[in-house]
Amino acid sequence: MATPAIEFCDVAKTYQRRFAGPRIPALSGISFEVARGEVCAFLGSNGAGKTTSMSVLMGFIYAEQGQCRVLGYLPGDVRAKERIGFLPENFAFYHHLDAEKLLKFHLRLSGRQVANPGALIAGLLTEVKLEGYKGLTIGKYSRGMVQRLGIAQALLGDPELLVLDEPTSGLDPAGRKDVRDLILALKAEGKTIFLSSHILSEAEKICDRAIIIDRGRLVCAGGMQEMLAQGDRVEIVVDRLPEALEQAVKGLGASVEREAGRVRIAADTAQKRALAEMLWAADCDVLSLTPMKTSLEETFLKLVGEGTK
C-alpha cells in the first residue's frame, strides 16, 4: 500500500516571542492524511493554523510534538523536496529579475535536467498567461501577475505533490477560473494537490476532500461529497400533492414547492419516514428521496461556529 502523500500525526506548535511573552498555541495536536492523487482543501479562518501547518510540512519550522511526513520523508528532506512544488502565501520574489530569469534560477535549484530549459519556461509562462512580458522586471508586476508567476515556479520541477497556500489570492475572477482549470488539469494528470483557500466555493468545485481546522485544532476531515451531504434535511419529490395533505405535510415542518408535473418537499431528516409513509398512504408517487446538499461554506461556518461555541 502506497504511503500517504502527507501525514500529520498529533502535530503541535507553539509560538512565543524570544525570552518572554505568552505562549500562543498555533497547532494543538492535529492529525490527518492526504492520499496520493487527491486534491485536498485545507480550510480554516484567519489564524487557524493553515500557514503554520504548511510551514511545518515544508520544513520551514519545526513542530514541538508529533510527527509529520511528506511523500514518506521527514519535512525538509531533499528527496521529498525534489518532488514537491510549493507556492507560499504572498509569494515574494527578487524585484530586479524578470520572469524568465527567476524561473531559470528556480530551475537550477530544482536540479531538474531538461534538454531545453528555455522552451520549458516559455511553456509555463504561456500556461499561466505571462508570455510577452520579456524584460519587464517582476518589481513592476501587478499582484495577480506575481501570483501567476508563483504558480509557474511551483510547477517548474514537474512535481508529484503541489502544496499551494492561497493559490487564487490576488487574482481576478477570470484569473481564479484559470487557476481552477489548471488545478483540474493537474488533477487529471494524477498529481496530489494540497491547497489552502478562503474561497470555499472554488474549493468545493475542485477538491476531493477537505480538512477544516480552527484555532489550531482539527475540526473535520472527510470527502467533499460526504461533507456537502452532511445537511440534516432531505428533499422528497412526488408527482402530486393533494391540498388537504399539504397542510399535514407543512404541519411536520416541511416546505412545499410546486412545479409543473411535480412537487418538491423539503423537510428535516428526522421527519423523512413519517412524511414518506404519509405520502404513500395518500397514493402519491414518490419520485425521489435524497439528502439535501449544503454548500461548503455552510458546512464550514457551521463547524467553525460550533468550535467557537
Added chain:
Amino acid sequence: MKIRTIARSTFGTFLHNKVILVLSLLFLAFFLMGLYSALKFKSMTTASNAQYMQYLMWEDIGRTLLLLSGLGSLLAAWAAADSVAGEMKSGTILAVMARPLRRWQFLAGKYLGVLMLMSVYVVGMLGVIFLLTWLGGHPFETSWWVLLVYPLVRYAIWAAIAMFLVTLMNPVAVMGIVAALLSLIQFLVAASSLSDIPTWIRLPLHFALPLTTVVLDESRFFTMTQAALKRYPWTDHMTALAYGLDYALVCFLLAIAVFQHRSLTRG
C-alpha cells in the same frame, strides 16, 4: 552547482541594492580625498624635501586605506547579515528553501556571494592604492598579493561573524555588535600601553576577537599594514592567514548550526 546558483543570485541582488550604492559613493568620496592629498603632496615636492613628502603622502594614503578597510569590514558584515535577514524578511527564502536545497547549502551560497562582492571591493581598494601612489609620484613597493589576500580573509572573518549573529538576532543588532567589535579592536591597536590591561582580560580578548596581534606578543592574525610593510617569511604569512580562515570557518559553522534549527518564516 546549487551553492553557486545561490551565490550568483546573492551577488546580483547586491548590485541592485541601495545600501551598496551609498557605500560605493562613500568609497568614491574616500578615494577623492586621497587623490586630493596625493596631488597636493606631489605639487609640493621639491628635490630637497622629496623624502619627507613621500613620508607624508604615504601616511595620508595609509589613513585613506584605513578608512577604506574599515568601510570594507562594515560592508562585509552588513552584506552577510542582510543577505540572510533580507530573504527572511521579504519571504523570498520560502520559495528558495522549498527547492531541494539543504540549509547549509543556502548559507554557503550566501557566504560565497558576499565573498564575491568583497573580492570586487578588494580589487577596487588595491586599484585605489596603486593609483594614488602612482599619481603622487611615489609608487608603493610591496607584494600585491598581500593587499589582495589579507583584506579578503579579514572580510571573510567579518562576514562569518555577521552571518552567525544574524541567525540569532536582527541585522541592526548585528551591525551594532560588529561596530562595537571594530571599535574595540581599533582601541586595542591604538592603545599605547597594553601592559596595563590585566592578563585575565587580554587572554579572552585574544581568543574572542579577530586581528588581535597586539593583545598578546605572539602573532595571531597580522593587520594589513603589518603584513604589507614588514618582511615576514612565508610560513608566518601562512600561519597568520590560516588563523584568520580558521576563525571565519568556526563562525560560519556556528552560523550553520544555529540556522539548521531556526524558523525560516517571518514570524
